[in-house]
Amino acid sequence: MSPIGKTQPTGTAGLRDSVLGRDLSFLLARANALTLAAANAALAQHGLKARSYSVLALAADDVRPTQRELAEFLRLDPSQVVALVDELEKRQLVERRTDPADRRANVLVVTDTGRALFARAQESAHAVELGLLAAVTPQDHERLAELLRLLAFPT
Amino acid sequence: MSPIGKTQPTGTAGLRDSVLGRDLSFLLARANALTLAAANAALAQHGLKARSYSVLALAADDVRPTQRELAEFLRLDPSQVVALVDELEKRQLVERRTDPADRRANVLVVTDTGRALFARAQESAHAVELGLLAAVTPQDHERLAELLRLLAFPT
DNA sequence: TATTGTTATACTCTATAACTATA
């Protein structure tokens, strides 16, 4: 039936030229799905997932974020942050400290072991990212990050 | 405590300059989350979500994809495609036709009403996408799509 | 009154395994 002989295993190749294959939202979703899967696989050896890695990363920075800030930044519900911090705190990677300025708020502080684990996890994450970006030149890598930043943080 | 007076409502701004704020995987995830939410909101008026919109889009193209191809292309489990197609078929937007070449496979064909609905939904989706890309120039829009394609379809 | 963190709950999404019919 199809004019072109089906030499491909599954025949997905043809779909890339469809309308959807040019749709930015779809490309974003698919790129994210692949990246997330690869990241989770690489982080598993450290007992982390993309979510917990992100929380640990922000704690390891000396930003001292409150849980509310984490929720907003990571686009998570505050109740989800509770579970993530619970897990990291149980593993003694981070600590909750009540903010003296606002005693309702918890500020996240990384522990020494947390910082050490993050350093190792970051290496794994970075290696995976480089693998995914194999087809992208280094300057385009930065260009892509800039463009994504515009989408991720609309003023 | 913080050196900078907290003039911002929540203080998320500082987190953007963190390590994570420069991480491509994170930017991808956040950009995707915002885009997906906006797309779903816009598609709701047509009784669609990003998922069902994608399936309808591929059916509306004359690619005649099998469900297996849809699953692979959309990174969904074949069982999820069943549910999506069930819903679209119940609304008479698409039809399942058994592929004469391989009678195990179902080929998706769009109906006239399906095509009409897709045209309207596509307009909504496109309008939303333009809104999200307000800070991106048209040529950068295309550049972003190209770079995302490299990530979304690794050879 | 409003907000932070928390708990509980329900809902959606995702992943897995088993089954059928075709190949």
Place this chain on the structure above:
DNA sequence: TATAGTTATAGAGTATAACAATA
């Protein structure tokens, strides 16, 4: 023996509402 579609089910992820402590 393998593959396409289907079904059922359990797990992960997400969203919502209500509550205690603090502002």
